[in-house]
Amino acid sequence: xxxxxxxxxxxxxxxxxxxxxxxxxxxxxxxxxxxxxxxxxxxxxxxxxxxxxxxxxxxxxxxxxxxxxxxxxxxxxxxxxxxxxxxxxxxxxxxxxxxxxxxxxxxxxxxxxxxxxxxxxxxxxxxxxxxxxxxxxxxxxxxxxxxxxxxxxxxxxxxxxxxxxxxxxxxxxxxxxxxxxxxxxxxxxxxxxxxxxxxxxxxxxxxxxxxxxxxxxxxxxxxxxxxxxxxxxxxxxxxxxxxxxxxxxxxxxxxxxxxxxxxxxxxxxxxxxxxxxxxxxxxxxxxxxxxxxxxxxxxxxxxxxxxxxxxxx
Numbered sequence: 001x002x003x004x005x006x007x008x009x010x011x012x013x014x015x016x017x018x019x020x021x022x023x024x025x026x027x028x029x030x031x032x033x034x035x036x037x038x039x040x041x042x043x044x045x046x047x048x049x050x051x052x053x054x055x056x057x058x059x060x061x062x063x064x065x066x067x068x069x070x071x072x073x074x075x076x077x078x079x080x081x082x083x084x085x086x087x088x089x090x091x092x093x094x095x096x097x098x099x100x101x102x103x104x105x106x107x108x109x110x111x112x113x114x115x116x117x118x119x120x121x122x123x124x125x126x127x128x129x130x131x132x133x134x135x136x137x138x139x140x141x142x143x144x145x146x147x148x149x150x151x152x153x154x155x156x157x158x159x160x161x162x163x164x165x166x167x168x169x170x171x172x173x174x175x176x177x178x179x180x181x182x183x184x185x186x187x188x189x190x191x192x193x194x195x196x197x198x199x200x201x202x203x204x205x206x207x208x209x210x211x212x213x214x215x216x217x218x219x220x221x222x223x224x225x226x227x228x229x230x231x232x233x234x235x236x237x238x239x240x241x242x243x244x245x246x247x248x249x250x251x252x253x254x255x256x257x258x259x260x261x262x263x264x265x266x267x268x269x270x271x272x273x274x275x276x277x278x279x280x281x282x283x284x285x286x287x288x289x290x291x292x293x294x295x296x297x298x299x300x301x302x303x304x305x306x307x308x309x310x311x312x313x
Contacts, residue, residue, distance in 0.1 A: 003270040006100040006107070007263055014079045014095060015088045019127050021049025024099070028053065033106045035062075041124070041152070043144030048078070048126035050152050053102045055109070057281055060118030061157050067117030070277045071158030073234055074098025074122070075165040077140030078129020081256050091129075091140040091255035093166040093247040096266050098123040101273040108274075117281030122153045131256045139169055139229070140255040146221055146230065147312050154238040160280055160287045161238065162273055165231040167246030168253040168260070172212050172228070176262070178269040179209035181244035183288045184218055184235045187307035188296060195285040196243060196276065203272045211246045215307075222310035229255075236311050241287035245269055 013019060013027055021038035028036050035054035040047060059065030079092035102121045109115070132141040142149065154161065173179050180200060183190040192210055200208040216225045218232050231244035247269060253260050279285035 001271060001274070002267070003100055003104045003274065004263065004267045006103040007096060007266045007270055009103065010096050010099045011088070011261060011263065014092055014125065017080065017082060017127055019079065019125055021051055021125055024051055024125055028102065031103055031106060032110050033102060041144045041148060045130045045141065046126060046128060046143035048124045048129070048143045050124045050149070051122065053121040055102060055105050055119040055121065057115045057117040057119070059116050062118050065117070067281050068159040068283065069118040069120060069157045070280050071155060071161040071240065072098050072101055072119060072121045072273055072277070073153045073161060073163045075163055075230055076123070077142050077255065078126035080127035080129065081131055081140065082128040084131065085256060085258055087258040088261055089140060089255065090168060090253055090257045090260035091166050092261065093266060094164040095123045095125060097164045097245070097247070097269045097273060100266070100270045101277070104270060104274050105277060115277055115281050118157070119277050119281065120155050120158055122155070124149060134169060146233070150234055151237050154234050158238065158240050161234055161240050161242045162245050162276060163231055163234050163242055164245040164269065164273070165229055165247070166255055167211060167229055167231055168249040169255055170228050171252060173209065173246060173248050174250050175209040175248045176250045177204065177209065177248060177265045178272065179211045179246045179248050181211040181213050181232055181246065183241045183243050184232045185241040185288060185293070186235070186239055187218070187303040189213060189215065189218065190288050190293070193243065193287050195279070196287065199275050199279060199285065200272060203275055204268055209248065211244060213244070218307060220308065220311035236308055243287055245273065
């Protein structure tokens with residue numbers, strides 16, 4: 001299976017300075033994706049179009065079934081930083097992989113390979129997002145309140161979440177391609193999922209690259225400490241386990257950089273998302289060990305309230 005066609009099509013779609021939710025929705029529906037919701041969200045700095053896609057599974061909740069639902073979130077500030085910068089920015093990676101994954105899953109279904117459970121894909125499209133200072137390189141900023149977007153990105157039906165984000169503006173994950181984070185659940189950073197590492201290996205053919213996230217990284221952005229980025233922030237508004245899918249580079253690259261879109265890395269990440277969707281919705285992949293989770297809760301208890309401090313309810 002290759003997802004290069006889908007990745008290139010989405011890149012071409014999102015490079016347009018006039019791209020918006022309506023154009024993305026029209027494109028997806030032309031490709032056979034029927035359930036697409038678009039909502040304009042306005043903020044003090046800019047506006048963006050939130051997009052939600054529901055891809056029904058054979059035994060998915062949307063059809064009255066009991067198969068698990070995977071959430072796929074494309075996290076980003078914007079696909080462009082106009083008028084300051086011309087063209088697509090590196091930060092578009094999350095939206096590209098999320099939308100390309102939706103296209104690939106829909107194509108599989110149209111040919112008869114329908115996944116067991118539903119997949120819910122959420123992201124947003126803003127071709128004119130602001131930037132903000134960040135060390136070692138500048139970061140894209142959110143065009144609207146980040147917590148507003150986070151609340152919209154998660155869905156109560158998501159049983160596990162892959163959160164995709166460009167993660168290049170740092171010195172701790174030095175790898176060209178994509179990497180995954182440990183599982184984050186209710187304020188706990190858990191061990192890296194063995195099942196997801198197995199999927200990584202079969203997709204990439206090399207040892208899994210792991211993002212070394214810290215407690216600082218999962219605190220809300222209202223906590224004024226260093227955050228690698230917002231890749232695992234969706235955990236704040238869900239009890240579902242969250243794993244970040246980070247698009248990475250060997251050396252730091254700003255989220256606001258143009259000419260930095262690596263189609264090969266995005267293709268690998270898209271295949272990874274699709275393979276996780278296949279296995280998770282079939283009950284063949286776990287994001288965390290439930291027995292270990294129960295032990296943690298029994299011995300140490302909840303830390304969610306502590307780790308969420310500063311985030312609006």
